[in-house]
Every structure is written in structure tokens, then in C-alpha cells.
Amino acid sequence: ELKVEQNPLFLSMQEGKNYTIYCNYSTTSDRLYWYRQDPGKSLESLFVLLSNGAVKQEGRLMASLDTKARLSTLHITAAVHDLSATYFCAVVGSRAGNMLTFGGGTRLMVKP
């Protein structure tokens, strides 16, 4: 059974600081997704990582995938308040049906 773990689950940081969110998963997969969710809202797709070594960047966020280590990272550079949200990673396992297994989410609060 595929398990996906994120850490930290909660992150409070100051504006302007850097930090990394980690997403570990338990079985082989070569595709991983990062989503953002604002309170009471739906999930917004941030990054699609489809191969080992994939790196994607959008603004202050950069995501990478190491399939050998079964690890993805979401790096935040010079955080701003607008990045406050919950971030989920989701991994596609080997089970049929295009199923995503979500990590527990990282709730990020960026303080002025």
C-alpha cells in the first residue's frame, strides 16, 4: 500500500525567509503532484513532476523529484504572506484507476 508522508505538517515562518517542505512516499512512482489549498477553497495544481530529477519553478516556489530516494521537495524562497495556505503532495501509485494518494498536507503561515 502506498503511503505518502509530508513534513512538517505545520510551518510558521517570517516573510523573507526560506524553507523546504518534504514529501516522502513508500513505493515506486515516477509522477508526483503538488497542490495548494486556501481555507475553504478547492485544490489548485501547482506542479506536475513526471520524471526523476524533474525540477519546476513558479515564482517563489520550486519543486523537485528524486524517484530513487522517493522524495519530493517544495522549496519556498523569500516567503511572502500570500503564500500562506495548505500544500499537499500527491503520488500516483501502481493501482489502476489513476489514483492519487495524498500526503497529510503542510499548513504554511507566513507572518509579516
Next chain:
Amino acid sequence: DTEVTQTPKHLVMGMTNKKSLKCEQHMGHRAMYWYKQKAKKPPELMFVYSYEKLSINESVPSRFSPECPNSSLLNLHLHALQPEDSALYLCASSPGLAGGRRYNEQFFGPGTRLTVL
């Protein structure tokens, strides 16, 4: 059209009511999903429809009944729900085989906030 729409946005129902949630997409996607999300938790998969056929039912109680009338529409019929069923219900779709390597990239609708009294 590049979005998934859901109606209603909010729904309050009693335990004896019957109601339905509706989801629609016009992106030509061939897989559609229902998720349930409780506060501060990740989405939990309920049902998957692939090419209009139910392919996965994650042991969901029969008081939830999905329906896929055509490739663009997905309904979730609700009957005799319990207060613990109160949650955000999310619909998602993904391209399917025609989407190439991004065949299972899921696009989420805005959700229906359900309260069961």
C-alpha cells in the same frame, strides 16, 4: 473551457432528505472522481469513473450513490446522511489515455460544502 464546475456551492440537509451534488467538465476528460475532505485533512477518494464506468468504489456507504450520465457529468446522490458526513465534497477530472504522460493529472472543482443536521 478549462475548469470543473460544481453545484451547489453550499448545501444544508436533514438526515431524512435526499439531495444531489452535480459536477461538470467540458475539457474532454474521461476520468472523473468524487472526494470527501474533512477540515485540516487531505481529500479522501470516494469514487472513480473511467470512460463513464464506475471503476473504483472505496468502500463508501450506500447512502452515497454516484452516477455518470455522460462523459461530462458526474452526480453524487445523497440519502439518509449522518452528521459525520458533513464535509467539503470535491469533484475532479483527468484526461485519461488521450492526455499522454499527464493522463492522470487531476483538476479539481471548487467543491460543495455539505452540512448534515
